[in-house]
Amino acid sequence: MATSSSMRSALGKARSLGSARTGVSHWWSQRLTAIGLIPLVLYLVAGLVLHAGAEYHAARAWISAPFNATAALLFFGVGFYHASLGIQVIIEDYVSNERRRLLALVASKMVMTGLAALSLFSVLSVALA
Amino acid sequence: MAKERPLSPHLMIYRPQLTSMMSISHRLSGAALAAGSLLLVWWVVALASGAGYYSLVQGIMLSIPGRLVLFGFSAAVFYHLSNGIRHLFWDFGIGLTIEGVYRSGYLVIGSTLVLTLGLWSLIVFG
Numbered sequence: 001m002a003t004s005s006s007m008r009s010a011l012g013k014a015r016s017l018g019s020a021r022t023g024v025s026h027w028w029s030q031r032l033t034a035i036g037l038i039p040l041v042l043y044l045v046a047g048l049v050l051h052a053g054a055e056y057h058a059a060r061a062w063i064s065a066p067f068n069a070t071a072a073l074l075f076f077g078v079g080f081y082h083a084s085l086g087i088q089v090i091i092e093d094y095v096s097n098e099r100r101r102l103l104a105l106v107a108s109k110m111v112m113t114g115l116a117a118l119s120l121f122s123v124l125s126v127a128l129a
Numbered sequence: 130m131a132k133e134r135p136l137s138p139h140l141m142i143y144r145p146q147l148t149s150m151m152s153i154s155h156r157l158s159g160a161a162l163a164a165g166s167l168l169l170v171w172w173v174v175a176l177a178s179g180a181g182y183y184s185l186v187q188g189i190m191l192s193i194p195g196r197l198v199l200f201g202f203s204a205a206v207f208y209h210l211s212n213g214i215r216h217l218f219w220d221f222g223i224g225l226t227i228e229g230v231y232r233s234g235y236l237v238i239g240s241t242l243v244l245t246l247g248l249w250s251l252i253v254f255g
Contacts (some may be wrong), residue, residue, distance in 0.1 A: 119173050
């Protein structure tokens with residue numbers, strides 16, 4: 001160990017985990033959801049533009065088509081997960097008070113989870129109607 | 130008592146650079162998208178709630194103030210998308226030179242403008 005230039009302990013290296021144990025999974029999740037969102041956003045933006053201002057029945061028919069419904073469900077699920085990861089980093093960077101940071105983190109996760117559930121249920125209820 | 134100690138280099142003394150401005154804009158646009166996602170949720174909730182409520186929401190979104198908000202939302206989408214792809218290239222170690230970072234920076238600004246204006250010319254004139 002004396003000759004090693006690394007500051008990491010042998011046990012830490014063997015476990016191949018970072019200091020906080022799960023930091024790398026946040027990084028990976030953020031990148032993988034980002035990659036997934038690229039085609040989803042492009043596909044849905046194109047669809048929304050072609051149906052911009054569509055009246056009620058046309059809009060319902062559009063989102064009920066299998067590929068559109070799947071894209072919308074994936075977008076809301078992956079998108080809100082990506083958003084909650086991003087908001088988490090912003091809170092961790094700027095809220096230094098530990099109690100307020102924890103409260104903000106929990107509140108943001110709850111809001112994102114709630115919005116995800118609401119949007120997923122709405123899409124499903126239209127698509128399966 | 131707390132002494133007046135020198136602070137670490139303060140943001141305000143730096144001349145704004147393209148790189149730092151684009152970096153904070155990525156975070157700001159991400160936060161704006163999280164807030165703007167409420168519009169999308171509102172739209173699908175309206176779609177699931179019935180024709181009357183849907184046309185009310187549609188009317189608000191297609192009004193002039195509504196369109197302005199949607200314009201800003203779409204610009205945030207395209208900026209965060211373009212700059213996010215730039216970040217993914219950096220994650221692979223591509224383009225991490227001063228010249229490369231400036232080149233991709235201008236590319237991101239250009240693609241944001243082209244995509245945003247292209248989208249809205251399609252909506253308005255299409």
